Amino acid sequence: xxxxxxxxxxxxxxxxxxxxxxxxxxxxxxxxxxxxxxxxxxxxxxxxxxxxxxxxxxxxxxxxxxxxxxxxxxxxxxxxxxxxxxxxxxxxxxxxxxxxxxxxxxxxxxxxxxxxxxxxxxxxxxxxxxxxxxxxxxxxxx
Amino acid sequence: xxxxxxxxxxxxxxxxxxxxxxxxxxxxxxxxxxxxxxxxxxxxxxxxxxxxxxxxxxxxxxxxxxxxxxxxxx
Numbered sequence: 001x002x003x004x005x006x007x008x009x010x011x012x013x014x015x016x017x018x019x020x021x022x023x024x025x026x027x028x029x030x031x032x033x034x035x036x037x038x039x040x041x042x043x044x045x046x047x048x049x050x051x052x053x054x055x056x057x058x059x060x061x062x063x064x065x066x067x068x069x070x071x072x073x074x075x076x077x078x079x080x081x082x083x084x085x086x087x088x089x090x091x092x093x094x095x096x097x098x099x100x101x102x103x104x105x106x107x108x109x110x111x112x113x114x115x116x117x118x119x120x121x122x123x124x125x126x127x128x129x130x131x132x133x134x135x136x137x138x139x140x141x142x
Numbered sequence: 143x144x145x146x147x148x149x150x151x152x153x154x155x156x157x158x159x160x161x162x163x164x165x166x167x168x169x170x171x172x173x174x175x176x177x178x179x180x181x182x183x184x185x186x187x188x189x190x191x192x193x194x195x196x197x198x199x200x201x202x203x204x205x206x207x208x209x210x211x212x213x214x215x216x
Contacts, residue, residue, distance in 0.1 A: 001177070002177040005177070069175060072174075072175055075178075075189070076175075076177075077178075135177070138186045139186060140187065140188060
């Protein structure tokens with residue numbers, strides 16, 4: 001498995017737990033009390049920082065498992081990387097547009113922040129799934 | 143955007159004709175990953191012209207001996 005494919009598996013294995021932990025901490029509050037009283041800032045920071053730290057750690061482990069391939073990136077890797085990023089960016093843009101509309105309609109900060117957060121996580125996941133699919137199936141950009 | 147390539151190749155046979163060269167050896171000699179060589183051999187990815195020339199050179203054949211492009215089927 002190419003290092004960049006491993007790196008994208010790391011994103012999936014890290015992003016899904018980060019999202020689930022955040023949801024487990026916040027969703028019960030949303031269902032049980034007014035939005036203004038929901039404590040979401042710390043869980044969101046915990047999820048974002050945890051995602052970044054675990055992603056770095058996962059990449060270090062992936063690189064250590066096969067040091068010879070860790071620094072090798074060829075044209076196909078670059079093309080797959082760019083393709084996956086372009087696909088994933090659509091969800092990040094969608095989250096940003098939703099956040100913009102929420103801000104225009106004076107929605108609570110909770111909803112604005114969560115639209116951006118979920119757009120970012122979902123975009124990262126879609127990007128990684130797209131790249132992994134490209135590594136396993138036919139891939140041609142022209 | 144993501145479609146199978148119509149470019150065919152004889153890389154596998156040519157590797158064996160060149161002292162049973164492994165995919166890893168070929169990848170090392172042209173500076174790509176072994177996974178890319180596998181994808182090219184399986185017709186899942188067509189390389190750039192530059193990589194195609196490098197592959198042909200390492201396998202000591204002309205470009206059109208390593209790669210082919212079939213005529214349009216009626």
